[in-house]
Amino acid sequence: KNQVEQSPQSLIILEGKNCTLQCNYTVSPFSNLRWYKQDTGRGPVSLTIMTFSENTKSNGRYTATLDADTKQSSLHITASQLSDSASYICVVSEGSTLGRLYFGRGTQLTVWP
Amino acid sequence: DAGVIQSPRHEVTEMGQEVTLRCKPISGHNSLFWYRQTMMRGLELLIYFNNNVPIDDSGMPEDRFSAKMPNASFSTLKIQPSEPRDSAVYFCASSLAGQNTEAFFGQGTRLTVV
8 A cells, every 4th residue: 555654743843953854655656755845824835856766855954865775765954943843744656657646644843942 | 926826715614505616826837736634634635637637536535526627727626515524725736747746836725614
């Protein structure tokens, strides 16, 4: 069964600290993996998209890694800011004609001053 | 570009009433998606259009839900009759070419059915 599991479910860190969010998936065949940031009351915004051949991709203070062999991805946030407080959602695209998407439940990150 | 535009932003309706949610995708995008988000189930894809044609509607929960895309710049999601369990935030998103390209989301419509 195709699934996407994220951990932790929620996380609280102090401003300036680093953190890492995890995403494990069983989707097969695999096409790509995306990380979205969703602020409260807003729609999700794409942070990174990674294909099978990409191991790491950065977007400012956000760095995503992908291990297609173990079917794991992580999102590392460096020097966190208050504005990083949001839900981070991992989405995996199936490598089929439809390219169906499978969503994780998200990690709720709270950054405290 | 103003991005994906959804209306209304909030909708409160009584059980049994018809609800219509509207979406204007980003100009030039040929793929449009309707999602539903709840605390219990997270984000779920309801239906996906490509070039105004429904490609995958396997996520539509039941016959009470219907979606149309009469042209490249407009789509509707209709629920009739609405039920309290339909209460959720409904997002519309668009992309340049299918599900494997970056999707841009609207602000969502928060639907409450009482």
